[in-house]
Amino acid sequence: MPGLYLDEFMVGQVIDHPLRKSVTESDNMMFSVMTLNPQPLHIDFDFAAKSEWGKPLVNSLFTLGLMIGISVHDTTLGTTVGNLGMTDTVFPHPVFHGDTIRVETEVKSVRESKSRPDRGIVEFEHRAYNQDGKLVAKCTRQAMILKKGEA
Numbered sequence: 314m315p316g317l318y319l320d321e322f323m324v325g326q327v328i329d330h331p332l333r334k335s336v337t338e339s340d341n342m343m344f345s346v347m348t349l350n351p352q353p354l355h356i357d358f359d360f361a362a363k364s365e366w367g368k369p370l371v372n373s374l375f376t377l378g379l380m381i382g383i384s385v386h387d388t389t390l391g392t393t394v395g396n397l398g399m400t401d402t403v404f405p406h407p408v409f410h411g412d413t414i415r416v417e418t419e420v421k422s423v424r425e426s427k428s429r430p431d432r433g434i435v436e437f438e439h440r441a442y443n444q445d446g447k448l449v450a451k452c453t454r455q456a457m458i459l460k461k462g463e464a
Contacts (some may be wrong), residue, residue, distance in 0.1 A: 314389070315390055315391045315392060316386070316388050316389040316391055316392040316393065316458075317387075317388060317389070317392060317458075318380065318392050318458065318459055318460055319384070319423065319425070319432065319435065319458045319459065319460045319461070320460055320461050321342075321432075321461065322420045322435050322458070323353045323420060323423070324420055324421065324422060325419070325420065326385050326419070326420040326455040327417055327418070327420075327458065328361040328384070328388065328417065328418045328419075329415075330383050330384055330386070330387050330416045330418065331384050331387075332386060332416075332452070333383075333413055333414065333415050334379060334383065334413065334414050335411065335412070335413040336371050336375075336376075336379070336391050336408055336409075336410060336411070336412050336413075337410060337430050338369075338410045339410075340371070340375065341355060341356075341369065341372055341375060341410060342355075342356060342450055344372050344374070344375040344378075345372050345375075346354060346415035347372045347376065347435075348372075348448075349436070350372060350374075352372070354366070354369065354401065354410035355369055355371070355372045356369070357369075358405070359436055361415050363385070365405060366385040366409075366461070368409060368410070369409070369410065370407045370408070370409065371407070371408035371409060371410065371412070373385045373404045373408075373450070374399055376404065376408050376413065376449060377399075377402060377450060379414055380414070380440075380441040380450050380452070381439060381452075381454065383415075383441075384416055384418045384439055386402070386449045387418070388418060389458060390413050392458050392459050393438050393454075393456050393457065393458055393459075394432055394457040394458065394459060395456070395457055396454060396455070396456050396457075397434065397455040397456060397457055398454070398455050399452050399453065399454045399455075400452070400453045400455075401451070401452060401453045402450075402451070402452035402453075403450070403451050403452070404448075404449065404450050404464045405447075405448050405449070405450075405451070406443070406447045406448060407449070408443065410452075412443045412444060413443065414441050414442070414443060414449065415441070416439060416440065416441045416442075416444050417439075417440050417442075418437050418438070418439050419437070419438045419440070420435060420436070420437060421436040421437065421453065422434075422435070422436040423435050423436075423440050425460075426457070431439045431459060431460055432458060432459050432460060433457070433458060433460065434455055434457055434458070435455070435456055435457070436453060436454070436455050437453070437454045437455075437456065438451065438452070438453050438454075438455060439451065439452055439453075439454060
């Protein structure tokens with residue numbers, strides 16, 4: 314299913330993404346190892362057990378990537394030229410092994426490009442929640458999106 318084109322986004326539009334993911338220990342370990350992140354809060358069960366959390370935390374950059382990845386099918390699949398930036402990224406509640414993540418995206422702004430007539434910029438606010446409805450991640454993302462008929 315293709316993503317949406319610039320002209321199909323509306324400010325205030327909220328997309329509740331149907332795709333969900335339960336985060337596994339393997340997801341967390343593989344991501345931490347692949348990104349050369351030796352943080353013991355993520356990969357050392359003994360260390361994490363002695364922390365205030367009592368167990369390993371899922372790497373927040375995995376959470377960020379998962380949140381945006383879940384949004385792609387319903388927003389930018391095949392219609393994006395590229396990400397321009399991410400701002401205001403917060404992780405208000407930790408993610409743990411076994412948590413199931415769901416995501417919603419709100420369109421904050423839409424504008425045509427001043428220099429490229431075949432595209433424009435959409436600003437999204439992505440919000441990720443765990444199975445208990447707790448906000449675990451939020452970020453604002455700017456993406457360059459093609460106009461319909463320009464792909």
